Amino acid sequence: MRLAFMGTPDFSVPALAELIAAGHDVVAVYSQPPRKAGRGMAETPSPVHAFAEAQGIEVRTPEKLRDAAAQEAFRALDLDAAIVAAYGLILPQPILDAPRLGCLNIHASLLPRWRGAAPIQRAIMAGDSETGVAIMQMEKGLDTGPVLLMERTPIGTQETAGELHDRLSTIGAGLMVRALAALERDSLEVTPQPEDGVTYADKIDKAEAHIDWTRPAHELDCHIRGLSPFPGAWCEVGKDGKRQRVKVLRAVPVDGSGTPGAALDDALTIACGDGALRLTQVQRAGKGVQQAEEFLRGFPVAAGTVLT
Known part of the structure; x- marks a missing residue:
């Protein structure tokens, strides 16, 4: 033709x-x-x-x-x-x-x-x-x-x-x-x-990429995967008195409970509105994509830290 x-x-x-x-x-x-x-x-x-x-x-x-x-x-x-x-x-x-x-x-x-x-x-x-x-x-x-x-x-x-x-x-x-x-x-x-x-299927609005930790873990898993790799679902993590934006590109739903957004351990297991997510692949602003283990070596997130 x-x-x-x-x-x-x-x-x-x-x-x-x-x-x-x-x-x-x-x-x-x-x-x-x-x-x-x-x-x-x-x-x-x-x-x-x-x-x-x-x-x-x-x-x-x-x-x-x-x-x-x-x-x-x-x-x-x-x-x-x-x-x-x-x-x-x-x-x-x-x-x-x-x-x-x-x-x-x-x-x-x-x-x-x-x-x-x-x-x-x-x-x-x-x-x-x-x-x-x-x-x-x-x-x-x-x-x-x-x-x-x-x-x-x-x-x-x-x-x-x-x-x-x-x-x-x-x-x-x-x-x-x-x-x-x-x-x-x-x-x-x-x-x-x-x-x-x-x-x-409305165009993705950048504002909706912000992670709302009060949502159930299975919903946030879909949210994160649907926005990966671009624009990337994101949250903020406190360090040295400052908030730094971190994109979450992959996560796995796991058992756990606590205040939504709170780290339940030192391995990036974060409490959600129902259940928890273990973050497995992340990216700091201006940095490359990292697996959780590599990220935590340079940017530790202690249990009790609240992600917003």
Whole structure:
């Protein structure tokens, strides 16, 4: 098929690679414009941008797609379909209508559950036991289009958002190739999303990353894993009369009770509203990620210390 690919972050790269490997003619890639990053604040192309350029594919980085010139340039590509994976721009109706078969989206949830910006994080934070990837025919509404293919996968009891992100990225890439093959054979079953079971995966607000130790340990375990590695659930620990912020990237629910936030031992076992968590992987501000044992050698947290 003659395709355009529209994506920006690391999540999207495997799908682009699989489409190329499957023999599709990707005539243009759309990605978010380069952003300033790093110590030198140099403009850095997105992961999709960099990968596409390495493959010799034309890359377009419009700030928006609402002006007539951008829409005409897209229409002129004469596409069979556009493949969208975490692009980051809203597609206006003229863009959605331009390809012969429309725009197909890789969405990392079991639609209609977790429509929106942060489906991977929200699924873990909510304690879901499974998630998956849906290939969706895009329409004007937010992730409301009919589903063409869906694949389910369990969420591991210790799986972080980062780990699940990588698995779903790979699943989505293979699923899109399958969807296009079925589309060429005219053998896809288009399934409208049910009205029941709709939930929204709102963008993660930095304020909600603060750990509330009054919550039960099993909820905080999900909260921590859902925000790991980014932005990272955090708390503050007192040392030398100052409070220092510490991100908690992994923790394990354990038996224990006490004042919420209080260390129950010298090994980072912290009391919660119900039960306790043993923190196993942490990161101090400005420092690298550390296992608990390494962290405690340079930053001991004695029993009775209260984390806030």
